[in-house]
Amino acid sequence: MECRVLSVQSHVVRGYVGNKSATFPLQVLGFEVDSINSVQFSNHTGYAHWKGQVLTADELNVLYEGIKLNNVNHYDYVLTGYTRDTSFLETVVDIVQELKRLNPKLVYVCDPVMGDQGSMYVPENILPVYRDKVVAVADILTPNQFEAEMVLILTDGEDVDEGSLLAQVMDLLHQMGPDMVVLTSTDLISPHGDQFLVALGSQKMVRADGTTSTQKIRMEMPKVDAVFVGTGDLFAAMLLAWTHHHPKDLKAACEKTVSVLHHVIKRTITYANKMAGPGKRPSPAQLELRMVQSKKDIEYPAIVVEAIVL
Numbered sequence: 001m002e003c004r005v006l007s008v009q010s011h012v013v014r015g016y017v018g019n020k021s022a023t024f025p026l027q028v029l030g031f032e033v034d035s036i037n038s039v040q041f042s043n044h045t046g047y048a049h050w051k052g053q054v055l056t057a058d059e060l061n062v063l064y065e066g067i068k069l070n071n072v073n074h075y076d077y078v079l080t081g082y083t084r085d086t087s088f089l090e091t092v093v094d095i096v097q098e099l100k101r102l103n104p105k106l107v108y109v110c111d112p113v114m115g116d117q118g119s120m121y122v123p124e125n126i127l128p129v130y131r132d133k134v135v136a137v138a139d140i141l142t143p144n145q146f147e148a149e150m151v152l153i154l155t156d157g158e159d160v161d162e163g164s165l166l167a168q169v170m171d172l173l174h175q176m177g178p179d180m181v182v183l184t185s186t187d188l189i190s191p192h193g194d195q196f197l198v199a200l201g202s203q204k205m206v207r208a209d210g211t212t213s214t215q216k217i218r219m220e221m222p223k224v225d226a227v228f229v230g231t232g233d234l235f236a237a238m239l240l241a242w243t244h245h246h247p248k249d250l251k252a253a254c255e256k257t258v259s260v261l262h263h264v265i266k267r268t269i270t271y272a273n274k275m276a277g278p279g280k281r282p283s284p285a286q287l288e289l290r291m292v293q294s295k296k297d298i299e300y301p302a303i304v305v306e307a308i309v310l
């Protein structure tokens with residue numbers, strides 16, 4: 001049976017973020033991907049220059065209307081990422097709600113892309129829309145630590161840099177709606193040292209007697225000393241794919257997701273360093289993700305990152 005994803009994310013002419021980062025790996029893994037480009041930019045916003053257009057809420061409605069008129073508005077998943085416009089995001093919520101009415105089993109995977117390391121890279125007025133409207137309809141949420149703190153109106157990382165507190169953060173996010181929460185990157189220090197990046201995951205489970213519990217995991221990946229863009233988008237797409245195959249096994253889904261990320265990042269940094277030359281830091285263009293080259297690469301990642309059940 002085909003599995004169809006509606007992916008509402010950015011498009012870039014050059015490079016790999018948003019839909020350019022999510023679509024191909026999902027297709028390789030057998031998913032049908034219908035993409036709506038929330039923006040069309042020359043390149044991601046980490047370059048010295050970027051130009052392009054932003055899709056308005058009205059334009060989004062027109063595209064959805066066309067899909068609907070042809071009665072092909074039936075989706076198994078919705079995946080959303082980079083959005084700059086509040087009314088656009090509100091329209092996304094309306095569309096998700098309508099699609100959920102048509103398919104009550106639809107899973108909405110939301111990457112609330114807002115910023116990182118204490119600063120926003122989209123307009124600040126998008127935050128209340130995520131907090132008050134989007135999170136409630138999301139089934140899977142993939143914020144980084146900064147985005148999770150913003151949604152919960154926590155002021156800064158100082159109060160929550162312990163694992164147990166971040167576990168509470170994930171529980172608070174569960175209470176707002178999503179059954180699965182993955183903090184894709186945190187400020188936690190790994191027991192293996194500061195050369196590792198720590199991510200956390202939590203999944204709500206319903207016991208046989210109807211009561212709920214959560215399973216929580218920690219993932220540690222070797223940290224590469226470079227800034228990658230599009231990795232959050234690839235993460236959310238791969239989490240969608242691997243939770244589809246392991247719906248009740250957070251550990252397995254996250255291990256496969258993170259292994260793909262690690263694999264792509266290793267290939268990217270190797271290439272970027274070669275392009276930059278000895279002793280030079282690679283430019284944003286050189287650090288564009290090296291996308292998977294064969295199906296085997298992402299189905300059976302050579303590197304397996306193991307998650308720890310907490």
Ligand SMILES: Nc1ncnc2c1ncn2[C@@H]1O[C@H](COP(=O)(O)OP(=O)(O)O)[C@@H](O)[C@H]1O
Binds near residue numbers: 225231261
């Ligand atoms: N510098 C890095 N070194 C190693 N892995 C990284 C690095 N940056 C990102 N990643 C990988 O990408 C994933 C997504 O992280 P990140 O890009 O921080 O998400 P977001 O874009 O949502 O902030 C991480 O879980 C990790 O697997």
Ligand SMILES: Cc1ncc(COP(=O)(O)O)c(CN)c1O
Binds near residue numbers: 012041082228231
């Ligand atoms: C156009 C665009 N799309 C998406 C992203 C998100 O990238 P990431 O996956 O690293 O969060 C960015 C980052 N600024 C961007 O500029």
